[in-house]
Amino acid sequence: MCLAIPAKVTALEEDDMAVVALEGVKKRISVALLDEIAVGDYVLVHVGYALHRLSEEEAQRTLALMAEAGILQEELEEMSGGSA
Amino acid sequence: MTAADTGAMRLSGSVDMTHGGGGRAMAELIRDLFRRHLSNPILDQGDDAALFDVPAGRLVMATDGHVILPLFFPGGDIGSLAVHGTLNDVAMSGARPLYLTAGFILEEGFPLADLDRIVASMARAAREAGVPVVTGDTKVVEKGKGDGVFITTTGLGVVPEGVHVSADNARPGQAILLSGSIGDHGVAILSKRENLEFETEILSDSAALHGLVADMIEAVPGIAVLRDPTRGGLSATLNEIARAANVGMQLDETAIPVKPDVAAACELLGLDPLNVANEGKLVCICEAESAERLLSVMRAHPLGREAALIGHVMQDDANLVQMTTGFGGSRVVDWLSGEQLPRIC
């Protein structure tokens, strides 16, 4: 699946280049594959190119979905007074 | 012109074949560059061999060739690394280092100013460690036959009475301690490698560990194993020990310290910090009941502030090093064949 990692855009440069940061590590990459990138955006970086912007709302929604898991089971266990 | 002027002028040139020829050019290089920085009473005797007394007891000797690129990296260079590396090899036997030697193979055309910088750094490292470089050698090879400079250092040390530190001493039930964060050196080097450059504040952790080791041995003379996880990283070192002692290991991933920047750089390149080189860390295996005491001694030393208990030795004929992951699952920590390469997949 192709190693790609979310990193934060910290500076935009000429010729479709940008600087991204992952923690304190900074790398110059190409943003030639994206339009309208702004400083502060998070992008998916693969072999030195930004492939897609990350959506904060969707990330939160996914985490919330995951957190829902196991809740019904917990409630059932509580109701029956012990593990099922 | 004074001799000092001539020395300064010469430092702006580069190494040529006459510097290894045994004649006047070589003698001047040794005097104006090597001996100027590395000066100590034994070296200054000026003989081909160093003459010294040794204390009674068991002696250890270790040698290391240094061929790294780049020669200068954040947190060090080949000179300081050559000193730290061999001092650490000696210290991992529990020994107190006494003397060092340094052999240089220089490539024709290598800038003398760079050589001067490297030897000055080497001298500084040796001084700070309190261990003199007592003898050395210089040779020159033709352009294209070397990477600028190769350095081989050999160290001599003495093992205190009652100390028996060796990989095959590991026994089931013992505690595995790590002196600090892993991956710093490897990441610092990679950040400067061509075709891979990234910006980071990570410095190599290159350091001489014999002071820390001395404190540890004084507190717990019965330490079983000491090893510094250099090339191949922590995974290689632990697997080597497991095989030598015919044991297994169980580690806790959440206990292993990794700096956030190091973790990030490894994510970016697809590397595992467990496989990345360190030059200023050690692994210590001791009886479980000594672990607490050793940890507080280590944390009191500047090179052991982040010391942690990372696992235990187990009974296992398959000699596997296993680890519970931060995620709650389990995996085997294997050693790599060859260097870890950045990947796209």
Add this chain to the structure above:
Amino acid sequence: MKYVDEFRDRALAEKLARQIAQEARLERDYHFMEFCGGHTHAIFRYGVQDLMPENVEFVHGPGCPVCVLPVRRLDDAVELAERHGVILTTYGDMMRVPGTKQRSLIRAKADGADIRMVYSTLDALKIARDNPDRQVVFFAIGFETTTPPTAVAIKQAQAEGLTNFSVFCNHVLTPAAIGHILDSPDFAAGGPARIDGFLGPSHVSAVIGSKPYEAAAEKYQKPVVIAGFEPLDVMQSVLMLIRQVNEGRAEVENEYTRVVTREGNGKAQALVDEVFEVRKTFEWRGLGEVADSALSIRDGYAAFDAEKHFAISEKQSRETKSCECPAILRGVKKPTDCKLFGTVCTPDNPMGSCMVSSEGACAAYWTYGRFRTAEKAKEAEPA
């Protein structure tokens, strides 16, 4: 690390594990193919299998572009470096893969070929600029994730008027491979193996979107869940697949919504379309000839096509005898079924690509999973 650590959270993992155990019906098994090698890697690295119930199993797919590159193409790359005097630039993954007679790029480099590892096509272009008197060839591999960067590099080379830069193109396409696997007799009803659903690739989908999988899901009546890269993503996706199977649905769902949309990255797709065209057929290691599964460079960019530039010889390329990579890549055999696994074939001495690539099933088994065999043989406990 933002968007990374949250998706590795242990507490959430335990919740998901309970939910999966709750919803996986006891009377049946579930076999899910994780198409992409990166998912294989994540499953083993984090020990995700340990958190699954007994009746949920992962089938490892061929989504490792290193693993599926036919031997002949690797031999061609070695030849370019050795006999045509080029500077061959390559991603690190390919360096150790053994070609015919175990000849790899790293061995060719040791023998003097000018082979340089790069992190990005940006670096390859720089090498071309810095060495105007040498021909520089970029060894392009990878699925749809890695293809747009190659397209950008070719266009950049054209814009700069570089005459010494070309690409040896081995880019492959995902949906065609999924269809090919499902068409194979191995997975026909009553065949030796079974797939109940797919964990779809994360980053291929970031580029091509989730739309291209809809035809396959419809045709073969198998659910596909586009799964993110992190272990929690994998678990959430397994849960979504189990639900689809239980409810008799065969849809394309997207778990990786923070990056993947139905349309994908239009700009990247347009660039790829401009520079590349689909090959009628391409040989995949293990899968044989697969139609419409790979890309070649269009005539308009022929100046940058290494296959047109250099007269690469016809070859007799050979897979190592007894190497089960082909069957393993199809998900029909496990690494432990291969006679060579762990005996002759080890990471130190790889016989086939599955052992070399960090994503290859054999490498994953070796690196992360060997202890399962050891556990079965003996108890491991402190004295």
